[in-house]
Amino acid sequence: MKFFIDTANLDEIREANDLGILDGVTTNPSLMAKEGITGKENILKHYVDICNIVDGDVSAEVISTDFAGMIKEGEALADLHDNIVVKIPMIKDGIKAIKYFTDKGIKTNCTLVFSPGQALLAAKAGATYLSPFVGRLDDISSDGLSLIAEIRDIYDNYMFETQILAASVRHTMHVIDCAKIGADVMTGPLSSITGLLKHPLTDIGLEKFLADYAKGNS
Numbered sequence: 001m002k003f004f005i006d007t008a009n010l011d012e013i014r015e016a017n018d019l020g021i022l023d024g025v026t027t028n029p030s031l032m033a034k035e036g037i038t039g040k041e042n043i044l045k046h047y048v049d050i051c052n053i054v055d056g057d058v059s060a061e062v063i064s065t066d067f068a069g070m071i072k073e074g075e076a077l078a079d080l081h082d083n084i085v086v087k088i089p090m091i092k093d094g095i096k097a098i099k100y101f102t103d104k105g106i107k108t109n110c111t112l113v114f115s116p117g118q119a120l121l122a123a124k125a126g127a128t129y130l131s132p133f134v135g136r137l138d139d140i141s142s143d144g145l146s147l148i149a150e151i152r153d154i155y156d157n158y159m160f161e162t163q164i165l166a167a168s169v170r171h172t173m174h175v176i177d178c179a180k181i182g183a184d185v186m187t188g189p190l191s192s193i194t195g196l197l198k199h200p201l202t203d204i205g206l207e208k209f210l211a212d213y214a215k216g217n218s
Helices: 010-018 029-034 040-051 067-078 092-103 116-125 134-139 144-158 172-181 190-197 200-216
Strands: 002-006 024-026 057-061 084-089 108-113 129-132 163-166 185-188
Touching: 002 010, 002 190, 010 040, 010 190, 024 185, 040 057, 040 067, 057 108, 067 084, 067 092, 084 092, 092 108, 092 116, 108 116, 116 129, 116 144, 129 144, 134 144, 134 172, 144 163, 144 172, 172 185, 172 190, 185 190
Parallel strands: 002 024, 002 185, 024 057, 057 084, 084 108, 108 129, 129 163, 163 185
Antiparallel strands: none
């Protein structure tokens, strides 16, 4: 399972990368705005800054919702750095854009996916990654994990190469559950990754080991 971090915060990206287990980054206009990154030039520069930290795929989202606009934006984003993956919304022109970029050898991430049918279309178009939003489905009392399982079954049936990127991961158990189901990638906040480190018995055990060592060497 690949671990991506979902943020535009460079310090958080560095911290996750320093663990040695980070495979990539996803971000979006909302996360950029949260960090005070506004304006086209500043956003493009920030994508490059992220790429210079992480040796892995970095999803950069288009803002246009029409085919021509997505192609123009996507090609400009792809030219920024070899690590850039063009993030395309799950809409009719988005599917057309994904097929266009696939034929050009440009990686894509189909985002805002909430149904198996959408996942099937994205895979048929050749998307590199598919981003079903686990947390947002949970927010409306739907089962985000069931969607991941359904997509896994469909992709395995037909040997689609599109990678299932579990998005909108909110906490550590989302990570574990997505791993059990067979998601290829997870993307979430830093806390969802560092939370995997924690267990009270680890803390208690380490405290005892250190205390016993101190007694024997006092």
